[in-house]
Amino acid sequence: MVHRAVSPPGWPAGRKLRIAVLADLHVGEPYMGLGRIGRIVDTANDLRPDLAVVLGDYHASHRFVTREVTPDEAAGALARLRAPLGRFAILGNHDYWDGVQPWRNAFRRAGIPLLENRAQRVGEGEEALWVAGLASMLAIRIRRGEFRGLHNLAGTLRQVTDEAPVILLAHEPDIFPTVPARVALTLCGHTHGGQVRLAGYSPMVPSKFGNRYAYGHIVEDGRHLVVSAGLGVSLLPVRFGVPPEVVLVEVG
Numbered sequence: 587m588v589h590r591a592v593s594p595p596g597w598p599a600g601r602k603l604r605i606a607v608l609a610d611l612h613v614g615e616p617y618m619g620l621g622r623i624g625r626i627v628d629t630a631n632d633l634r635p636d637l638a639v640v641l642g643d644y645h646a647s648h649r650f651v652t653r654e655v656t657p658d659e660a661a662g663a664l665a666r667l668r669a670p671l672g673r674f675a676i677l678g679n680h681d682y683w684d685g686v687q688p689w690r691n692a693f694r695r696a697g698i699p700l701l702e703n704r705a706q707r708v709g710e711g712e713e714a715l716w717v718a719g720l721a722s723m724l725a726i727r728i729r730r731g732e733f734r735g736l737h738n739l740a741g742t743l744r745q746v747t748d749e750a751p752v753i754l755l756a757h758e759p760d761i762f763p764t765v766p767a768r769v770a771l772t773l774c775g776h777t778h779g780g781q782v783r784l785a786g787y788s789p790m791v792p793s794k795f796g797n798r799y800a801y802g803h804i805v806e807d808g809r810h811l812v813v814s815a816g817l818g819v820s821l822l823p824v825r826f827g828v829p830p831e832v833v834l835v836e837v838g
């Protein structure tokens with residue numbers, strides 16, 4: 587478990603919010619079987635979060651899967667996440683690339699709201715909050731190394747109709763430079779912290795900003811971003827210097 591304390595400007599005084607963040611599960615045996623997903627959910631529940639979020643990339647997308655974990659199995663395991671303000675999911679680039687509809691169906695059947703360019707209000711009164719989720723910026727592969735996104739940040743934030751704080755879930759941190767200050771906190775995965783990290787530097791980050799948003803708590807112009815190193819592996823079953831993590835973000 588990794589702990590991040592975040593105090594965004596404008597956050598309601600005295601208000602505390604605990605968010606459990608799971609990212610980049612890349613499900614499938616032997617690295618991410620159902621048993622391990624269950625233990626990850628237990629770890630998140632033990633943190634007693636107010637809100638639990640899962641930030642996309644459920645597909646394994648590597649050739650080393652010895653047994654698949656189906657979307658219904660994975661979403662069913664994630665449905666055990668317990669948080670009074672609810673649990674929410676977004677999709678990652680691998681989910682759009684490798685068959686997205688089964689994941690949409692599975693999250694619906696599991697009762698986990700899947701936010702694809704959607705903002706949902708949770709909590710009442712002083713506890714009210716908007717949880718906004720974006721589609722992937724790399725959703726459609728045009729040709730090798732070239733992608734088109736399905737994300738719609740402006741359209742998603744237009745659904746926010748009052749002054750309650752906004753938590754933005756976005757798979758790829760490359761959205762961050764365009765996120766307005768109205769958003770209290772942006773939560774991302776995708777980078778796996780570079781999957782390989784040496785002395786605070788990641789030599790191969792899947793971001794056009796290189797190391798800038800590779801990992802951790804980043805503050806720019808008073809705007810806050812937390813990037814999780816995630817839990818699984820994709821493409822190559824390698825992690826070095828970036829252990830898998832459940833992140834507990836404490837806001838306020």
Ligand SMILES: [Fe+2]
Pocket residue numbers: 643678679680757775776777
């Ligand atoms: Fe990703």
